[in-house]
Amino acid sequence: MATLFDPLQAGDLALSNRIVMAPLTRNRSPDAVPGDLSVTYYRQRASAGLIVTEATAISHQGQGYADVPGLYGSEQLAGWKRVTDAVHEAGGKIVVQLWHVGRISHNSLQPGGGKPVAPSAIRAKSKTYLIRPDGSGEFAETSEPRALDAHEIPGIVDDFRRAARAAIEVAGFDGVEIHAANGYLIDQFLRSGSNHRTDNYGGSIENRTRFLFEVVDAVAGAAGSGRTGIRLSPVTPANDASDPEPQPLFEHVASGLGSRGLAYIHVxxxxxxxGRDFQQGDKPFDYAAFKAAYRNAGGRGAWLVNNGYDKDLAEKVVAEGPADLVAFGKLFIANPDLVRRLKDNVALNAPDKATFYGGGARGYIDYPTAA
Structure with missing residues (x-):
């Protein structure tokens, strides 16, 4: 019977335990460059079986929040190389989450102050994070997007490809995770609430999933399928994501991913x-059927689950088989030595929500370890 602390092979990734540090946006990378604080932050958490970095923009157009990192400039890649070197020296494994926010952005963050891009020109009922002139942060309404022309889509797929190759070859990551969740660009194409297109990228489930599969194939080709994971959120309402029939949509996604040899599926x-029991549509989402669709299509990647897990629930799903890996988010913010604390039943630090987004060392690298 597997435990959280057993090793696991996920594609080409040899992991020392089943505990994953979830991607956590912290808004501490001015000019989109990870700095000294980021090096320390990730090194402190290298005992995780796998670190998934905060979401990282594949292009300037893909940027949606102030002071989040990127993968499209030499200084950004050099900053990330310092991070990966530190994690590897501490014995950890780290993958970068590839991100294009789509409509979840603001004109002030876009090239030339232009409109954010999206499948359709539908403004999201959501907010983004900006930096005021005095250096303080604020949440602001997202800007009205413009619909992508069909001829622009291959260019974004190429941006994903270039970012994946640079992440492996230049920045030294062990792998990449495609962010196809939480109402960002790929998820916007998937869902009927944000995709009103009438061309080959809209309408039917087959068309709405086309962009996702094009991105997966491009990224896996650049990074290696065994070094590629993907994050999905079948029913989340995050960033105004909505679809009345998520079950057939995401079972189609799962079936399509089954033949692509990915390292893991992050759900x-x-x-x-x-709420873990949140649903969209008339019926609760059937996660077992979702996973079965992936396995029945030949998928052998590790199954990584996320959202509201504590030690007891994590141990249960790993021992009984519904999951191979479990991601922890806020607990890793406050507990750099979370793996040790869980293993030895050491009391956990409580996270300071006031320091989640933006700022400096406080609430970022100053949480005490159990030692």
Missing amino acids: IEGATGG
């Missing part, structure tokens, strides 16, 4: 950061 269960 957010329920509402991101909220």
Whole structure:
């Protein structure tokens, strides 16, 4: 019977335990460059079986929040190389989450102050994070997007490909995770609430999933399928994501991913950061059927679950088989030595929500270890 602390082979990734540090946006990378604080932050948490970095923009157009990192400039890649070197020196494994926010952005963050891009020109009922002139942060309404022309889509697929190759070859990551969740660009194409297109990228489930599969194939080709994971959130309402029939949509996604040899599938269960029993549509989402669709299509990647897990629930799903890996988010913010604390039943630090987004060392690298 597997435990959280057993090793696991996920594609080409040899992991020392089943505990994953979830991607956590912290808004501490001015000019989109990870700095000294980021090096320390990730090194402190290298005992995780796998670290998934905060979401990282594949292009300037893909940027949606102030002071989040990128993968499209030499200084950004050099900053990330310092991070990966530190994690590897501490014995850890780290993958970068590839991100294009789509419509979840603001004109002030876009090239030339232009409109964010999206499958359709539908403004999201959501907010983004900006930096005021005095250096303080604020949440602001997202800007109205413009619909992508069909001829622009291959260019974004190429941006994903270039970012994946640079992540492996230049920045030294062990792998990459495609962010196809939480109402960002790929998820916007998937869902009927944000995709009203009438061309080959809209309408039917087959068309709405086309962009996702094009991105997966491009990224896996650049990074290696065994070094590629993907994050999905079948029912989350995050960033105004909606679809009345998520079950057939995501079972189609799962079936399509089954033949692509990915390292892992990262699933957010329920509402991101909220109720695990949240549902869209008339019926509760059947996560077992979702996983079965992937396995029945030949998928052998590790199954990574996320959202509201504590030690007891994590141990249960790993021991009984529904999951191979479990991701922890807020617990890793406050507990750099979370793996040791869980293993030895050491009391956990409580996270300081006031320091989640933006700022400096406080609430970022100053949480005490159990030692």
